[in-house]
Amino acid sequence: MSTTIEAAIVPAKRMHGARRIRVAAALVLVGLLIELVSLRWAHPTAFIVFAAGTGACVACGVVLFLSVLFGTGPTRRIETRATSAPG
Numbered sequence: 001m002s003t004t005i006e007a008a009i010v011p012a013k014r015m016h017g018a019r020r021i022r023v024a025a026a027l028v029l030v031g032l033l034i035e036l037v038s039l040r041w042a043h044p045t046a047f048i049v050f051a052a053g054t055g056a057c058v059a060c061g062v063v064l065f066l067s068v069l070f071g072t073g074p075t076r077r078i079e080t081r082a083t084s085a086p087g
Helices: 002-040 045-070
Strands: none
């Protein structure tokens, strides 16, 4: 019975990771779209939009992707009980 439970848990973890990768790809795509718009825009504030908007979206997308790639998953909390020595 334990193998059935393990078989159900593994795909759920993979699906969660796949969703996070899609979100990371969407963030990078939004950053590229901001780049495209700001490169077509002929105004001094276009550079600020280019640097801040693109940088933030692409950086968040890359960090999210790397966290999926190298993440260890949820950590388990280990509870320890303090024991007093008789004496």
